[in-house]
Amino acid sequence: MHVREGFHRIEIPTCLPIGEVNAYLFEGPPPTLIDTGPKTQEAYEALTKELRKLGLSIKDISRVLITHGHVDHHGLADVVRRDSRAEIIAPVGDAETVRNFREAYRHKRKATADTFLKTGVPPETLELVEGFFEYLATLSDATTISSTVRDGDVIDVGQCKLKAIHTPGHSPGSTCYRGPEGCLISGDTLIKDLVPVAAFGSAEGESIGLSDYMASVDKLERLGFTDVKPGHRAEFRDIPACTALIHSQFESRQSSIMEVLRNEPSTACDIIDRLYGMLPIQDIFPALTEVLGHLEILTAEGKVRCEDKGGLAYYSIARTGPV
Numbered sequence: 001m002h003v004r005e006g007f008h009r010i011e012i013p014t015c016l017p018i019g020e021v022n023a024y025l026f027e028g029p030p031p032t033l034i035d036t037g038p039k040t041q042e043a044y045e046a047l048t049k050e051l052r053k054l055g056l057s058i059k060d061i062s063r064v065l066i067t068h069g070h071v072d073h074h075g076l077a078d079v080v081r082r083d084s085r086a087e088i089i090a091p092v093g094d095a096e097t098v099r100n101f102r103e104a105y106r107h108k109r110k111a112t113a114d115t116f117l118k119t120g121v122p123p124e125t126l127e128l129v130e131g132f133f134e135y136l137a138t139l140s141d142a143t144t145i146s147s148t149v150r151d152g153d154v155i156d157v158g159q160c161k162l163k164a165i166h167t168p169g170h171s172p173g174s175t176c177y178r179g180p181e182g183c184l185i186s187g188d189t190l191i192k193d194l195v196p197v198a199a200f201g202s203a204e205g206e207s208i209g210l211s212d213y214m215a216s217v218d219k220l221e222r223l224g225f226t227d228v229k230p231g232h233r234a235e236f237r238d239i240p241a242c243t244a245l246i247h248s249q250f251e252s253r254q255s256s257i258m259e260v261l262r263n264e265p266s267t268a269c270d271i272i273d274r275l276y277g278m279l280p281i282q283d284i285f286p287a288l289t290e291v292l293g294h295l296e297i298l299t300a301e302g303k304v305r306c307e308d309k310g311g312l313a314y315y316s317i318a319r320t321g322p323v
């Protein structure tokens with residue numbers, strides 16, 4: 001889809017619950033692609049077909065800029081590089097994930113399993129989550145990166161200067177770009193009518209990163225963009241509506257979690273049972289990471305305390321009072 005002169009949105013299928021991913025092409029010079037879609041035949045064909053409509057082929061791409069280290073966004077990057085010798089630029093915080101992809105996913109799978117084990121998740125559910133990680137690991141290759149991008153870096157593309165804005169939370173290195181005429185190329189940090197998950201996306205990469213995500217949302221709000229080109233779904237202009245949805249979900253989840261904990265000490269899985277009952281498998285990972293994200297924040301704020309009981313993490317309201 002033509003966005004404006006020399007700048008196009010390309011929808012690429014992902015075979016993941018999120019649906020299609022948006023890549024963006026700048027004709028340049030140099031011809032630059034932001035994100036690529038996952039490494040599947042279907043995605044490769046869709047990318048090739050859309051480039052052909054613009055009179056281009058994958059061989060013409062000189063540069064691939066990655067918004068973040070998730071397979072639906074960078075999985076095809078090394079295939080494009082091999083076809084075209086394009087340079088690959090990845091956010092510094094996700095560069096290792098993109099570069100040593102298989103190893104990074106093995107590590108992510110283990111870290112997720114270790115964390116989830118303490119939540120009281122049933123073994124068969126954990127097996128399904130691990131199986132999903134194994135599937136994700138097939139959707140990219142290890143990728144040779146030419147350089148990394150940091151907050152504030154400026155990348156020239158033809159007449160346009162793309163400015164990198166580091167927005168951790170969805171992933172440690174998640175990066176948005178200020179694009180042509182002040183638009184925001186938002187990756188998965190802002191998506192219309194959807195609250196993206198913060199899943200081990202803190203800037204240090206060691207925690208769920210929900211507080212980093214909320215800080216990133218505030219940062220983008222302050223920058224006052226009025227035109228967003230997201231990584232999924234349609235473009236949109238009403239940023240206050242998008243961020244209001246994110247804030248209201250945050251507030252309502254936090255108060256529901258506190259409500260559950262006021263009744264009795266609970267594991268993260270107890271909380272999910274109380275809030276949602278049975279969940280379809282594709283919703284368990286986002287629901288668990290969201291609850292864990294809130295528990296992390298509530299614990300850090302001293303409102304909730306965490307206690308290990310037989311290998312499970314039990315959370316309860318922190319009683320404060322005279323000592």
Ligand SMILES: [Zn+2]
Pocket residue numbers: 018021070072073188231232
């Ligand atoms: Zn995505």
